[in-house]
Amino acid sequence: MSYPYQTNPTIVPAADFNARADAEALRKAMKGLGTDEKAIIQVLAKKSNMQRQEIANQFKALYGKDLIKDLKGELSGRFEDLVLACVTPLPQFYAKELHDAMSGVGTDEACLVEILATSSNHYINVIRSTYKAMYGKDLERELGGETSGHFRRLLVSLCQGRRDENPVVNPGICAEDARALLKAGEKKWGTDESTFNAILATRSFPHLHQLMVDYERLSGHSLEKAIKKEFSGDIEEGLLAIVKSAADRSKFFAERLHKAMAGFGTKDRTLIRIIVTRSEVDLGDIKAEFHRAYGKTLEDFISGDTSGDYKKMLLAMVQ
Structure with a gap:
């Protein structure tokens, strides 16, 4: 029996990629009075994370400036959150999501489980080392301090990155x-x-x-x-x-997306995290499962629960 997990991304590396031209376009979009949000969406929405890192490197080489800092200074709100998530290297993004899930009042347990329960052993180990480098703290110890009981033991187990990854089933x-x-x-x-x-x-x-x-x-x-x-x-x-x-991993993430947008208010952090991290993996399958399970397309839900440039960029990433 084969495991029902496919790879169907909505974002693949752009074929006509030119990091220098994209860096120049972003500089132009942020130079002078006002910001050309449309140009930022056009440059970043359909690039792979690796290509976005190349753009950021080219931006620094050309202008001696940090792209993330410039974007922070020009953007605001959920659109800023989405754009910054897109230009952040994935290990750093995951580490920040875990850190923020444990910071402040209360803990976002669902975020912790979502990341640790669906990441490969290699990626969990990369996230752990990245977390240590970014925050100077051990991820396992942080998880232990913010959770308790059987749930803490589960997270500590998942954090070891020791899941059997042999595809052959006995x-x-x-x-x-x-x-x-x-x-x-x-x-x-x-x-x-x-x-x-x-x-x-x-x-x-x-x-x-x-x-x-x-x-x-x-x-x-x-x-x-x-x-x-x-x-x-x-x-x-x-x-x-x-x-x-x-x-069914596609069904799992479709349910997470639906919960993020159903009812009163939108859990934007969850929405952004799943769109950004799954767009290069299996968001196409998640979209199909979402439509089957809820009778409306993911695009329709996003259109009804978001607005402005935030909505435009999300839609560009899922289509």
Whole structure:
């Protein structure tokens, strides 16, 4: 059985890329009175993150100025947040998102889980080293200080970047793990949280996908339903994020986007983070799943929940 995860980006490296011309266009857009936001969108929206870094390097070589600092001085609001996210190297962007999720009053647990539960081992290790370089603090220690209990243990496990990444699935071990989870949860007085942590935080996503099939065959219902029954609060949401991501990553991110825009107010940080980080990976698949699940296109939701240049750039990135 193949794992149902495709790569379908909405942004690929621009074929006619000219870093010098783009740097000059950005300088012109920010020079003098006023700012040409349309030109900024035209230059940045459909470039890959690597190409944006080349533009920033060329900008500094030509003008002796930092592109991010210049953009900060010219832009404001959510449009500024989106543009800065686009021109920031991805490891630094992820590190900042994790840091901000743990700063101030309260913790954005969903952001922590989203990043740590869906990143590869290599990327988690890069993010950890980047976090240390940016903030002078250990990411694992920070996570431990901002969370507690079984949820803290789950995040610490994910933060190790030790998930099995072998694409080959052993059916016997999958069935054994499914039985272990059933025994640790629904067939036990109380719940053995450690067994759930050990399996869900370290097994490969293809393995977990098959495990869920086995669990439903053994129990008569989904592993997701069992987690909702056995857990509550942050640890429930953390385990569900892993299970949903393993079942169908496009569906997982489509649900995250929908929650960010449904109801009163828009969770712009979530919206920006997913659009920026998934646009070069699988945003095309996420868009298709979003339309199937919610009956409206992602573009329609964005148009109804955002405005101005912020909306224009988001739409350019998802189309």
